[in-house]
Amino acid sequence: MEGSRDPYGENMPSYFQLLTDVKWGAEQNLREWAPNTLSSWPSEFIHSLVKYGHLTWIDICLIVALAVLWTILRYTATRLCLIPLGQWLQLTPHNMNVKFPESTWKCFFYSMTWSYECYVVLWSGHTDFFQKPLTIWTDWMPSVPVPAEIYWLYMIQLSFYVHCIYACLYMDHWRKDTLVMLFHHLLTLALVGVSYATRFHKIGVLVLFCHDINDICLEFTKSNVYLKDRGHKYHALNDHMATAGFFSFAVTWFVFRLYWYPLKVLHTTGYGSMLYSPQPKMPFYFFFNILLWILQLLNVYWFMFIVKFLYKVATGQMDTVEDLRENEVADKYSNIGTKDGLVLNSN
Numbered sequence: 001m002e003g004s005r006d007p008y009g010e011n012m013p014s015y016f017q018l019l020t021d022v023k024w025g026a027e028q029n030l031r032e033w034a035p036n037t038l039s040s041w042p043s044e045f046i047h048s049l050v051k052y053g054h055l056t057w058i059d060i061c062l063i064v065a066l067a068v069l070w071t072i073l074r075y076t077a078t079r080l081c082l083i084p085l086g087q088w089l090q091l092t093p094h095n096m097n098v099k100f101p102e103s104t105w106k107c108f109f110y111s112m113t114w115s116y117e118c119y120v121v122l123w124s125g126h127t128d129f130f131q132k133p134l135t136i137w138t139d140w141m142p143s144v145p146v147p148a149e150i151y152w153l154y155m156i157q158l159s160f161y162v163h164c165i166y167a168c169l170y171m172d173h174w175r176k177d178t179l180v181m182l183f184h185h186l187l188t189l190a191l192v193g194v195s196y197a198t199r200f201h202k203i204g205v206l207v208l209f210c211h212d213i214n215d216i217c218l219e220f221t222k223s224n225v226y227l228k229d230r231g232h233k234y235h236a237l238n239d240h241m242a243t244a245g246f247f248s249f250a251v252t253w254f255v256f257r258l259y260w261y262p263l264k265v266l267h268t269t270g271y272g273s274m275l276y277s278p279q280p281k282m283p284f285y286f287f288f289n290i291l292l293w294i295l296q297l298l299n300v301y302w303f304m305f306i307v308k309f310l311y312k313v314a315t316g317q318m319d320t321v322e323d324l325r326e327n328e329v330a331d332k333y334s335n336i337g338t339k340d341g342l343v344l345n346s347n
Contacts, residue, residue, distance in 0.1 A: 012263050022270030022289075029274055029285045048283045052142040053197040059155070066159030071166060074105050090231035098173045100226045107219035113156060114212040120149050121209050129202050130209070133264045134272035136202045141278065144199050154196045157208060161189040191291055198284055203269055207292070210261040213252050221245035250306045257299040266292060 013021065078101040086096030121130045129136045164185045168178060195204035224242035228235050270289050273282050
């Protein structure tokens with residue numbers, strides 16, 4: 001039907017076309033599943049997960065082993081490299097021992113994983129679902145083999161979020177939104193894990209590709225925030241780099257999370273999955289689409305804070321980048337009252 005206008009999704013739909021197509025896909029899915037099935041959704045979801053899910057003990061053991069490895073590597077890098085580097089740079093004690101090592105470690109890790117995601121999605125030559133997102137569903141089947149390069153990407157991501165749960169409780173600097181971030185890590189772990197087990201791995205890779213780049217910009221910005229005051233001196237270069245990092249954060253947030261993510265990911269999950277799936281009934285349609293749309297609402301919500309910050313910079317109300325999630329920074333700005341700091345966050 002409507003897919004004939006662009007059978008592979010090579011041309012980006014408009015936002016209006018996105019809503020129209022997703023509405024059609026949802027109506028199609030509701031027709032496929034009987035009303036009495038929808039009324040018993042929890043039990044049917046568990047039944048479908050058992051029927052279509054595929055996660056081996058080897059996968060679980062590998063995820064746990066890699067999570068332990070990331071924790072050991074972070075402890076080792078912090079003690080042997082990052083704290084000595086902070087001492088050499090003459091950072092303040094708390095920035096040297098906690099904040100700077102945390103942000104530097106995360107910036108390095110996210111840079112490596114997103115570079116690998118770029119290889120898988122754009123450069124390997126083995127996939128074209130970024131260019132043709134509607135084709136993701138043409139060969140979907142339960143327990144379909146996962147290509148090795150995507151398999152390792154999932155093992156790395158799942159194990160890293162297991163590590164993040166531990167790190168959030170025992171390693172990271174405690175912030176006002178620590179419990180929120182812990183919930184975010186648990187939710188992401190569940191979403192990524194279910195997408196792997198149900199072999200929705202292609203769409204999972206696109207979701208990771210559209211979100212992980214912002215974490216690089218975020219941690220780069222935070223690292224330079226900690227570096228601008230060192231050796232009892234103010235360093236303008238790091239302040240400028242923090243500002244540049246934030247503007248990169250804003251631009252990539254719009255392009256990846258508010259343009260590519262809805263018009264590629266949400267379009268193909270809501271529309272392409274019903275148009276091209278070889279299965280007469282597409283399982284987990286509403287489960288994944290509802291969670292992915294909630295993620296999009298969070299993206300829009302956080303972008304409002306980014307726009308607010310840009311407005312304050314443009315009008316001269318703000319001249320520095322800070323992280324108001326940190327208690328000591330929030331206290332400082334609440335006392336000053338005339339300036340404001342940026343709420344640095346990424347979900």
